Amino acid sequence: MSQIPYDRVKLARDSKRPTGQDYIKNIFKNFIEFHGDRRYADDKAIMGGIAWLDGSPVTVIAIEKGHTSNERVERNFGAPHPEGYRKALRLMKQAEKFGRPIICFIDTSGAYCGIGAEERGQGQAIAENLMEMSTLCVPVLSILIGEGGSGGALALAVADRVWMLKNAVYSVISPEGCASILWKDSSKADVAAESLKLTAEDAKSLGVVDRILAEDDIGKKEYFERIHSLLIDEVNSLSKDPELLQKRYDRFRRIGMVKVEQII
Amino acid sequence: MPLLNFLKPENLLEEGGRSAAPIQSDAGEPEKNCPNCHKDIPLSRLWANQLVCPCGYHFRMKARHRISTVTDKNSYCELFSNIKSCNPLDFPGYEDKLDTVKTASEEEEAVICGTAMIGKQKCCIFVMESYFMMGSMGSAVGEKITSLFEYAIKHRLPVIGFTVSGGARMQEGLLSLMQMAKTSAAVKRHSDVGLLYVAVLTDPTTGGVTASFAMEADIILAEPGATVGFAGKRVIEQTTRQTLPKEFQSAEFVLEHGFIDKIVVRKEQKKFLAELLKMHNGGQKL
CATH class of the missing domain: 3.90.226.10 (2-enoyl-CoA Hydratase; Chain A, domain 1)
Structure with missing residues (x-):
C-alpha cells in the first residue's frame, strides 16, 4: 500500500486510534491519576499520575484526546492549556524528587490557541517545560502516538529517548497551516505535508526520533505487551546511565543543519 | 565546529530598512507616516530619536x-x-x-x-x-x-x-x-x-x-x-x-x-x- 505523507496525517488524527488513556490502561498497573497544576486549574487535556511498570513505580503523563465527540469536547480535543503543561511539570518534578522514571504519551494537534491560554502564558508554560525537562535527574522517555503538533508536543518531549509510532506525525506546523501561510491555500496541505518531512521515517532520519514502533496490530493485546517490554528494557538501561544528563543535552544539541563557513 | 570569530571595525549606523523607507512629502523632506498618530514625521527627526515617533510609537x-x-x-x-x-x-x-x-x-x-x-x-x-x-x-x-x-x-x-x-x-x-x-x-x-x-x-x-x-x-x-x-x-x-x-x-x-x-x-x-x-x-x- 503506497501512502503519501498526508495519508499519514489523516491516520494520525483518526479518532479510532488508541489514545493516551488506552496506553496507560494497557501497559501499566494501578495507575493513580493526580490532578491540577496548584496554580489555576486542572487541564483535562493532559492526564498524569503514578503507576507500576513491571514492579517499579513510574510517573506517566499523557495527552488525552478522547474517542467519542463528548469525550473529545471534555478533553478539549487534546489541546492543552498552560495549566496542563504546568501540571505535567509539577508531576515531573515530583518524579525527580522520588527518583521515578517519567514516561510521556504525546498526541496533540498543538497547544490550545485561545484567549485564556494566552492570558495565562502558553508560551511561558511551554518554555519552562523545555528548560526544566533538560535537567531532570531521572530518565525521561516520550512516545508520539498520534499527532505531534509543534511546541505543544515538544513541551513533553525533551526526553532521553523519543519513540514514534509508524503512523504518527511530528511537525513544526500543521500542513494546513503551512499551506495557508505559504501559498494562501489550505487545500495544498498534501504538498505541505510532503515538504515538512513529518513522518516517523523522516523524524528518525533527522535525528529527532530514536525508534519507530510498528503498529500493524495496533490496539491488540500483543501490541501493548510489546511496548510494555520495550519500555521495561529502555527504562532499565537509562536508569543505569551515569551520563544521562550530558547525553540528553547532546541529543538535542546536535539537531539542526547549518552551513559553517570558514573565516580566513 | 571551531569557535571562530572576528573583530568588526566599527558599528556604523546604517540604513533603517523598510520601516525607515522615505516617503517624499510635498515640502521635499523625506517623511514617514506613523501608524499610531497618523502624522508624517520627518525622517531626520525619527533617526535622531532612535526611530521612535514623538507620540511614543516604536518603529521596528x-x-x-x-x-x-x-x-x-x-x-x-x-x-x-x-x-x-x-x-x-x-x-x-x-x-x-x-x-x-x-x-x-x-x-x-x-x-x-x-x-x-x-x-x-x-x-x-x-x-x-x-x-x-x-x-x-x-x-x-x-x-x-x-x-x-x-x-x-x-x-x-x-x-x-x-x-x-x-x-x-x-x-x-x-x-x-x-x-x-x-x-x-x-x-x-x-x-x-x-x-x-x-x-x-x-x-x-x-x-x-x-x-x-x-x-x-x-x-x-x-x-x-x-x-x-x-x-x-x-x-x-x-x-x-x-x-x-x-x-x-x-x-x-x-x-x-x-x-x-x-x-x-x-x-x-x-x-x-x-x-x-x-x-x-x-x-x-x-
Missing part, C-alpha cells in the same frame, strides 16, 4: 542599528557569523527566499550575536533581525543562540538578548522545532551556573521564540506596544470565533498578566541595562 529597528544604540562605541565584536542557513529538507522555494531576504536585509541570518560592552561592562549580546524572514528561528538561529550561551558559560558572561520573531521557521520543519529545546537547554545551563540573562522583547515576539528563550530570562523587558504572544491573533480568532481587543498580546497586556518585568522605552534601554548589569555584579552571583 534593524539589528545592527540596535546594537549601535545599546552598546558602548566600538565595543561590539561579532561571533558565529560563519553559521548560516541551508535548505536541509529541500523545501520548495526556500533557497530563493533566503537569497531575497539576504539582499533586502543586508544580513546573513535572522540573528546576529557577539560580545560587547554596555556601560563599560562586558556581556554577550544577541539581536534578532525582523527584516530577515521576520526573525524566524531555523537551525542557524538556534545554533548561533546556543553557541552564544555556551560561549557565555565558558567566559562567565551575562547575556542580553533582543528578540523579534514570527516563530519557528517552517521551511526547516522539525529541525526548527528542535531549536526550541536546544536553546532552552543552553539557557538552563547558563542559569544554573549563576549567570544573568536579560531578554528585551521587541515587536513582534511570538510562536516558538516566545515558547523558548524569550520567556526564559531572569529579567524580561519589553518595548512599549510590542506584540508578545504564542499563537497568532488570526489563528486565535479563527479557533475561538471571537474578535480580540486591540491591546490583546501587547507588551502592556502581558505585563498586566504577569509575564514580563517591565516596559522600557528605547532611549532608556542602554542606561537601564547597564544598571541591571551593575546590580548583578556584572552578571554574576555575588
Whole structure:
C-alpha cells in the first residue's frame, strides 16, 4: 500500500486510534491519576499520575484526546492549556524528587490557541517545560502516538529517548497551516505535508526520533505487551546511565543543519 | 565546529530598512507616516530619536542599528557569523527566499550575536533581525543562540538578548522545532551556573521564540506596544470565533498578566541595562 505523507496525517488524527488513556490502561498497573497544576486549574487535556511498570513505580503523563465527540469536547480535543503543561511539570518534578522514571504519551494537534491560554502564558508554560525537562535527574522517555503538533508536543518531549509510532506525525506546523501561510491555500496541505518531512521515517532520519514502533496490530493485546517490554528494557538501561544528563543535552544539541563557513 | 570569530571595525549606523523607507512629502523632506498618530514625521527627526515617533510609537529597528544604540562605541565584536542557513529538507522555494531576504536585509541570518560592552561592562549580546524572514528561528538561529550561551558559560558572561520573531521557521520543519529545546537547554545551563540573562522583547515576539528563550530570562523587558504572544491573533480568532481587543498580546497586556518585568522605552534601554548589569555584579552571583 503506497501512502503519501498526508495519508499519514489523516491516520494520525483518526479518532479510532488508541489514545493516551488506552496506553496507560494497557501497559501499566494501578495507575493513580493526580490532578491540577496548584496554580489555576486542572487541564483535562493532559492526564498524569503514578503507576507500576513491571514492579517499579513510574510517573506517566499523557495527552488525552478522547474517542467519542463528548469525550473529545471534555478533553478539549487534546489541546492543552498552560495549566496542563504546568501540571505535567509539577508531576515531573515530583518524579525527580522520588527518583521515578517519567514516561510521556504525546498526541496533540498543538497547544490550545485561545484567549485564556494566552492570558495565562502558553508560551511561558511551554518554555519552562523545555528548560526544566533538560535537567531532570531521572530518565525521561516520550512516545508520539498520534499527532505531534509543534511546541505543544515538544513541551513533553525533551526526553532521553523519543519513540514514534509508524503512523504518527511530528511537525513544526500543521500542513494546513503551512499551506495557508505559504501559498494562501489550505487545500495544498498534501504538498505541505510532503515538504515538512513529518513522518516517523523522516523524524528518525533527522535525528529527532530514536525508534519507530510498528503498529500493524495496533490496539491488540500483543501490541501493548510489546511496548510494555520495550519500555521495561529502555527504562532499565537509562536508569543505569551515569551520563544521562550530558547525553540528553547532546541529543538535542546536535539537531539542526547549518552551513559553517570558514573565516580566513 | 571551531569557535571562530572576528573583530568588526566599527558599528556604523546604517540604513533603517523598510520601516525607515522615505516617503517624499510635498515640502521635499523625506517623511514617514506613523501608524499610531497618523502624522508624517520627518525622517531626520525619527533617526535622531532612535526611530521612535514623538507620540511614543516604536518603529521596528534593524539589528545592527540596535546594537549601535545599546552598546558602548566600538565595543561590539561579532561571533558565529560563519553559521548560516541551508535548505536541509529541500523545501520548495526556500533557497530563493533566503537569497531575497539576504539582499533586502543586508544580513546573513535572522540573528546576529557577539560580545560587547554596555556601560563599560562586558556581556554577550544577541539581536534578532525582523527584516530577515521576520526573525524566524531555523537551525542557524538556534545554533548561533546556543553557541552564544555556551560561549557565555565558558567566559562567565551575562547575556542580553533582543528578540523579534514570527516563530519557528517552517521551511526547516522539525529541525526548527528542535531549536526550541536546544536553546532552552543552553539557557538552563547558563542559569544554573549563576549567570544573568536579560531578554528585551521587541515587536513582534511570538510562536516558538516566545515558547523558548524569550520567556526564559531572569529579567524580561519589553518595548512599549510590542506584540508578545504564542499563537497568532488570526489563528486565535479563527479557533475561538471571537474578535480580540486591540491591546490583546501587547507588551502592556502581558505585563498586566504577569509575564514580563517591565516596559522600557528605547532611549532608556542602554542606561537601564547597564544598571541591571551593575546590580548583578556584572552578571554574576555575588
